[in-house]
Amino acid sequence: EAGVAQSPRYKIIEKRQSVAFWCNPISGHATLYWYQQILGQGPKLLIQFQNNGVVDDSQLPKDRFSAERLKGVDSTLKIQPAKLEDSAVYLCASSLVRVSPLHFGNGTRLTVT
Amino acid sequence: AQKITQTQPGMFVQEKEAVTLDCTYDTSDQSYGLFWYKQPSSGEMIFLIYQGSYDEQNATEGRYSLNFQKARKSANLVISASQLGDSAMYFCAIHTGTASKLTFGTGTRLQVTL
Numbered sequence: 001e002a003g004v005a006q007s008p009r010y011k012i013i014e015k016r017q018s019v020a021f022w023c024n025p026i027s028g029h030a031t032l033y034w035y036q037q038i039l040g041q042g043p044k045l046l047i048q049f050q051n052n053g054v055v056d057d058s059q060l061p062k063d064r065f066s067a068e069r070l071k072g073v074d075s076t077l078k079i080q081p082a083k084l085e086d087s088a089v090y091l092c093a094s095s096l097v098r099v100s101p102l103h104f105g106n107g108t109r110l111t112v113t
Numbered sequence: 114a115q116k117i118t119q120t121q122p123g124m125f126v127q128e129k130e131a132v133t134l135d136c137t138y139d140t141s142d143q144s145y146g147l148f149w150y151k152q153p154s155s156g157e158m159i160f161l162i163y164q165g166s167y168d169e170q171n172a173t174e175g176r177y178s179l180n181f182q183k184a185r186k187s188a189n190l191v192i193s194a195s196q197l198g199d200s201a202m203y204f205c206a207i208h209t210g211t212a213s214k215l216t217f218g219t220g221t222r223l224q225v226t227l
């Protein structure tokens with residue numbers, strides 16, 4: 001089966017600019033997650049979707065981050081405006097049901113200068 | 114709240130030796146799952162092994178086994194016969210029904226040497 005697809009692989013932007021990341025989960029996976037992984041740390045959940053509904057966005061900085069999952073398949077994560085501390089790898093993951101192993105994409109490495 | 118603690122920032126092991134990576138967890142839920150992931154330098158997160166809180170047997174997957182001690186709230190990963198390709202970051206994570214999300218520890222960097 002095809003894995004979780006993410007794009008772009010790398011992105012460099014200046015602070016205050018906006019950026020968007022795209023994720024296509026494994027076919028049939030109802031649950032989709034966006035994680036932020038700052039260098040040297042473990043991944044931190046930003047938002048979790050079940051189909052096209054939000055299950056948990058408690059750690060999403062909603063003043064600058066937004067995410068959507070239209071039609072319960074693809075998802076986009078947007079940052080507007082970006083700050084220096086947003087430099088991180090943004091990982092998308094999907095799972096068949098909530099309590100099952102997450103399958104991760106290769107991530108998008110964001111550098112904010 | 115749920116929490117994972119990995120106290121070993123880095124570990125070294127010689128090729129063909131076994132190594133144990135420590136993980137302790139904290140949750141008030143009775144039902145939970147424990148996961149280990151491997152993250153090579155290329156960045157992808159690779160699922161290794163899973164242990165459910167009600168599983169009586171320790172989980173095993175090839176060279177990976179999970180030493181699950183429920184009373185101590187520990188879920189250590191044991192890698193047998195280490196290979197150079199095992200060099201990577203290893204993350205322990207917990208999922209509970211209440212929180213309904215996967216929470217990761219800070220990771221352990223494993224270096225396998227000749």
